[in-house]
Amino acid sequence: MTDTKSTSKTGVLIIGAGPAGLMLALWLARLGVDARLVDKRTDKVYSGQADGFQVRSLEILDSFGIADKIWNESNHMIEVCFWNPDETGTIRRDNRVVNGRAGLSRFHEVVLHQGRAETFFLDAIRDSYGPATSMDEDDVGAKTENATKTEKKSIRTHPRRRIAVERKVTPTSLAIDKQQVNDADDYPVTVTLRHLSESEATPTQVLSNVQDGLFRSNLDPPDEGVETQRKDPPVFVQEEVVQCKYVVGCDGAHSWTRKALGPEFDMVGEMTDYIWGVLDIVPITDFPDIRNRTMIHSAANGSLMVIPRENRLVRLYIQLTEVSVGSGRVDRSQIKPGMIMKAAKKIMSPYNIDYHYCDWWTAYQIGQRVGNHFSKLNRVFLAGDAVHTHSPKAGQGMNVSMQDTYNLGWKLGLVCKGILQPEVLSTYELERRAIAKQLIAFDHRFSRLFSGRPAKDILDETGVSMDEFASAFRQSHMFTTAVGIKYQPSILVAAAADSPPEQPADDKTETDDDVPQSTAHSTSALSTACIVGMRFPSHQVLRHADARPWHLHHKMPSDGRFRLVVFGGELTVSSPQLEKVNKLGAWLANTLLPKLPTMALMQGTTNLHGGGRPGYGLAPEKPPSIVDVLLVYASPSDSSGSAVEAPDLLDFHEVYHPFDSKLGHDYDKVFVDRPSHHDGDGRAYENYGIDRMRGVLVGVRPDGYIGLMTSLDADAGWNEVARWFQGILQPRTGDK
C-alpha cells in the first residue's frame, strides 16, 4: 500500500479545515508561525452545514478584516416572531420583537452558509503573507486541482513557508514522547499522515448534496474514516511522518484525534428522543414571516423554525414527530426531503409552503455531549465539535468552535515564537471547557422547550408554557451572542481586588485549582462596562490627527499584540492630567517596554481598515513592542475640540505617536471622545463608564479579552501592569 514515506517537522499540525481549523490557521499565519493544516475531504463545504454568525464571532472576524464580506453577503436577522396555537388550535403570530438586544455591539446576528466563510478564511490566510510571488507557488503545499500531479510530487521535508489547506490528507497514528513535553523547543508529538488518492478521498455520499442529506448527520453510523467510503482501491499512497511541537484536533464530532488520545478522552452527555429535519429551500409561500426568524409551535404537529438566509434561500428546522426513535436508533430510510416537507406543511397550516429548488437537507437527533478533557499535556488540543455537540437551532456550533481556536491560536503562536510563557497554554481548557458546559446546559433547556408540545392552558403540566419559552429565548442573548462570556481569573486574567469572585460553581472544571494565577490585581470600580475576563467593548472615538471616527476595535486587530488602552481622562494643554498621562508614557517608554519582547508584524496584519495600496516599499525601522499603547482622552465637555486648549499630537509623550526616521510620526494611536461630524457621538467615556477626571488603564489580551484594569497612578497602577506582563511574557532577548 505504501509507495513512498518521508519525514518532516512542523510547529503546529492542525487536523481538520472546518471553521475551527481555519480560525487557528489564520491566527498562526498572521503570527508567521510554521504550521500545517490537513483535511481528508477533497474540497470545502459548498452548501448546508452551519450558517449563523453571532455577534462576538463577527467582532473576531472583523479583527482579521473579514467580517465586512460576511456582513455584506449575509442575511441580517433583525426581528424574531413567535407563532403559537390560538384557542382553536390555529397558529397565529403572538409577538414580533428584536432578535437579540440592541446596543450589545456594532454587529448583530447574520446568516450565511459556512462555505462562504471558509472561502474568506482561505483568502485571509493567503493574504497574511502579502502578494504571492511565482517563487512561492511551488511552496504552497499539496494542491487539489490535479490529483495525479499531487500524488507524484514528493513530500517536502523543509518547514513550509505558507499555510495552505492540504486536502486529501488523513492522520493514521499519533504518539507523544513524554520526555520532551517540558522543553518548548522540542517536537514531542509524532503523527503519521496518509496522502489519499482522489478516488479514496471522495465518498459517494457527497457526489450530490441532494442525493443523501444524511451524510455527516448524527443519524449516520459513526464515520470511522474515509476507508469505509472508498469507491476503488487506492492506486498510489504516500505516508509521511511529521514531528510536531503541537497538534490540534479540529476534526469534528467523530474526531480521529480525540480517539487517538485514548479511552480517557470521552464525550459525556446524552441523546433525546427528538428528531428534526432541515431543509434549505427557495420557498414559495404565503406565510407572512418567511423572511424573519420565526419560531412556530403547532398544537399537535410539532415545532418549526424559519431561518431566512442569503439571497432567496430559507432554512427550515422541522420537528419530525412521526419518525420513531425505536430502540435508540432511527430508521434512516424513512427520512427524505419529501417527508420533511410534509411535516413542515402540517405545522405551517393554514398557510401554504412549497419549493421548486432545494439547496440541501439533513436530519438529526437532538443530544448534548461535552468532552471531559480538552488537551493532553498541553501538547495535543481538541477544539470545536470534537469536544462539544448539541442541536444546531440556536446557531451556536460554528461560533463556539471558531471561538475555541480563537482562544487557543494566539497562545500557541506566541509560545512557538518564544514570546509567551508556555504555562499560558493551560488556560485554554480552563477557559473553553467552561464555555462548552454552558453551551450544553443552554441547549439542553432550549431544545426541550422548543421541541415540547405547547401547553393548552395553565393546568396542562406536560405541555410547555409559551411564555416560558419566549422568556428563555430573551434571557439567552448574552450567552448566545457570546458577548456575555467571562473567563475565570488566571495568569492571563488578573482578578479584581475590590470585588468578590462570582464564578458559578458548576462552571468549575476539574483542573481549576491547578491554574497559575497572576500576581497582579485589577480594580474593577474604574469602569462599569469593562469587566475583567470579558471582551473589551467597542465604542466610537475620533482619531486625534484627523477627526475620523473609528470603533476602538478597529484599532485592535488580531495581530498577536497585547494592548494597553490608556483612558487619559479630560486633557488640555495645560492640565495636570496631561502631565500624569505623559509621566505614564515616559515610564512605559523608558522602563516597561524595553524589558518586553518585540514582534515583527506580518503584512496582512496592518491596514486592515483604512489601508490602501499594499506597501510602497517602506518597512518600519524596527519591530514594534509586543505591547501596543493606545491613548483615548476625553475632550472637555465645554470644548468643541478645536479650542486653543486642545493638545496637538506632539504635546503627548512620544510613546503615543512612535517616531520612525523614514515614516515620520505614527498618527494612529491617539483618539478623542467627542462628537463626529457625520456619524453621531460615540460618548465613549459614558458608555465605558469611566470617570472623565480620573481615567483608567486597561490591559487587553491579543484576543480582545480584558486581563487587567488599574489606575494611571505612578507606582500603584504601574506596578500592576509590570506584574501582569511579568507573569505572561518572556523577558526580551532580541527582536522577533
Next chain:
Amino acid sequence: MTDTKSTSKTGVLIIGAGPAGLMLALWLARLGVDARLVDKRTDKVYSGQADGFQVRSLEILDSFGIADKIWNESNHMIEVCFWNPDETGTIRRDNRVVNGRAGLSRFHEVVLHQGRAETFFLDAIRDSYGPATSMDEDDVGAKTENATKTEKKSIRTHPRRRIAVERKVTPTSLAIDKQQVNDADDYPVTVTLRHLSESEATPTQVLSNVQDGLFRSNLDPPDEGVETQRKDPPVFVQEEVVQCKYVVGCDGAHSWTRKALGPEFDMVGEMTDYIWGVLDIVPITDFPDIRNRTMIHSAANGSLMVIPRENRLVRLYIQLTEVSVGSGRVDRSQIKPGMIMKAAKKIMSPYNIDYHYCDWWTAYQIGQRVGNHFSKLNRVFLAGDAVHTHSPKAGQGMNVSMQDTYNLGWKLGLVCKGILQPEVLSTYELERRAIAKQLIAFDHRFSRLFSGRPAKDILDETGVSMDEFASAFRQSHMFTTAVGIKYQPSILVAAAADSPPEQPADDKTETDDDVPQSTAHSTSALSTACIVGMRFPSHQVLRHADARPWHLHHKMPSDGRFRLVVFGGELTVSSPQLEKVNKLGAWLANTLLPKLPTMALMQGTTNLHGGGRPGYGLAPEKPPSIVDVLLVYASPSDSSGSAVEAPDLLDFHEVYHPFDSKLGHDYDKVFVDRPSHHDGDGRAYENYGIDRMRGVLVGVRPDGYIGLMTSLDADAGWNEVARWFQGILQPRTGDK
C-alpha cells in the same frame, strides 16, 4: 509598416481607459451592450494623478457596488484647516471646520489614488458577466501579459462578448457617414485602430514615475501621440478598421478624438500666470495639521494645500512663486522635486517638513478651458478632460469626468438595445456642458483666491481677503460635492408646472432651444427635498419583509432600469390610502407596464448589496420591466409597526412583490419608514419632505436623477407618468 489589416463592427467604441472611459465601459458591460475600450498606454496608472472622490461620485460608484472598496481603502477628509499669516507674518491656524457639509449624503469626501479606482472598475467590468469560464477566456480581447502573443493573434471580426481594456491600441482615422446617422441600427462611424508593439507603446517618460514628473503635465509639449516617444522602430504593426454605431472620446486633455472631429471642435478659455507643484510624499514633520485638509496662505511665499492620503502618504500642492512664466511658456528644466520641496518649506515655516519617500510629483500651470461642442451628430461624443481642463486642487477633474460618462452611458446603452428613443442622446451635451461651464467658473474664482497674496489689512486692495476665501470655500460645497447639480428640463426631465423656471442664463448652451421637452409635467410641491432634475436623495427605510434597514439608493442600482418610487403615505390594512396605492398598482401592472419594454438584467447587476453565493442555478421566469416599482410607506406614528393594523406583504398589490413560479414572491420592493432596532431612525418622510397623508410618485432615471414628480391620483398623476415614459421609451416589441 502595416503587416495585417482586418475589419470588425462594434456598438460603441470607447477611446481612452481612464476614469471616464472605464465608467462608460462599466455601464455598457452592465447593460450587456457590445462595446470596445481601447487605450494606447501599456498599463493603468500606478501612482499620482487624481485622488479626490466626491460625494456624488461615491454614490454613483456605490450604485455599481464598488464604493465600499474605495471607502475602506481611502483616507477620509473630515476636517479642513485654514492657516493664515498673523500680525507678525507667521502662519497660524485661523480655523478648523468640517470639510463639506454634514447630512448631504451617507458619504463624504475621501482620497485614494486614481489607479486603485481603475482597478476596481476593471474588476467590476469583468464581474458584470458573472464568473469567467474557460470558453470565455479566448474571447476577452487583447491581453497585455504577452505582447508577442497578442501581436500575432489575428483580430477577431465577431462582436466581442465581454468588454476588456485593449491596451496599446491607438486610433489613426475617424470618419462619419452622414447618410447613416439617422438610422439607429446603422454603423455610421468608421475608425481605424493601430495595434502597437510593446516598445512603440512605452514612452521613455513613464519608465519611472520619479524620473520625470512632468510627463502628462500641462507644462509638457502637447502629446501628439505616442509616435513621438517611440524608442525603436515598430517590428510588427496591425491595423484594424472598425465600423461603430457610436464613438466616445475619453482621451484626455490632448484628445485625439476631439482633434479628429475638425477645427470647429475647440477648447475655449485661458491660462493664468500661476504655477503649482505637486508632491506625493510620506512626510516627516511637526506641522500639527498634516493629516487634515489644510489651506495655507503664507505672507509672501505663496500658498500650499495639504491633502492627507491613504496609508501615510500626503499630497502637497505648492505654489511656485519663483518659476517665471516668461513669454507664456514655462522653463521646465527649472522644476524638480527638490525645488518644489524648498518652496513648501518656506511656506510652512516655522514648522519643519521633509521626506524620505516620494511617490510621485508634477507641476502645472493653472488655466480653465471648456469644449464648445460635446458631440457631433449624436454619434461621436467627447467626455472628461477632452472637454474641460482646470486646476486639480478642488479634486474635481476625475469626478466631473466620471459623471460625464455616467450621464452618457445608460443613454447610449439603452438606445443600442432599442429601449430608449435616440432623441434622448441630445440631452448629454445639454446636461453636461452646463456642468463643465459651472466647473470652469468655480475653478476660475477659487484658484485666484487661493493663489493670491493674502491681504495685509482691509485697505490692501490687491491682496485676497482670507474671509472671502473661507466663505467661497464654504459656499462651494453643493457644487464640489456634485450633490447640488441640477439638469435642465428636457425630454428626460419633466418641468414643474407649479414653479417658475429658475435656470441661470449663463448655463444656457447654444443648443438649449433645440432640446425636445417632455409632454409630462411635474408637481414640485409634493416633496421639499426631491427636486426635479437633481439626484434622488437617499434616506434609510426598513424592508417590510424583514425590518432590515437600507438606504433607498441601495435598492436603486445602476442596472439600466427606470424607477417609480411610490411614496404611499401612511398605510394600515383598513385604510383608504392602501386602496389608492393598490389601485395605482393595478393600473401599473395592467395598463402601463405591458406597453413598456422589458430587459434581462446582467448577472453583475443583481445582489449588489446583501448578495451572496452567486446564483444557485435559478433564473427568473421572464425579464423584468424596464421600470422597477418600489413602494415606500410610512408606519402610522402611533404604531410600532408590529400592530395588528400593519399590512402583511400580500395585502399589497402584486406589482409591489412580483411573483415568480420558481422563486416565489419578491420580498425586496416594499419598504417602511419606521425606526430601526440597531441603526437609528431614518425619518424618511420627514427628510424627503413628503406629506404622510398624501404621498408622491417619483420617477427616477437610470442614473438616479429625478425626471418626474406627480401625485398618486388616478388620471391626474397616472397620465403624467404615461406621458413621461411615452416621450422616452420605445414601445414594447418583445423581451430584450
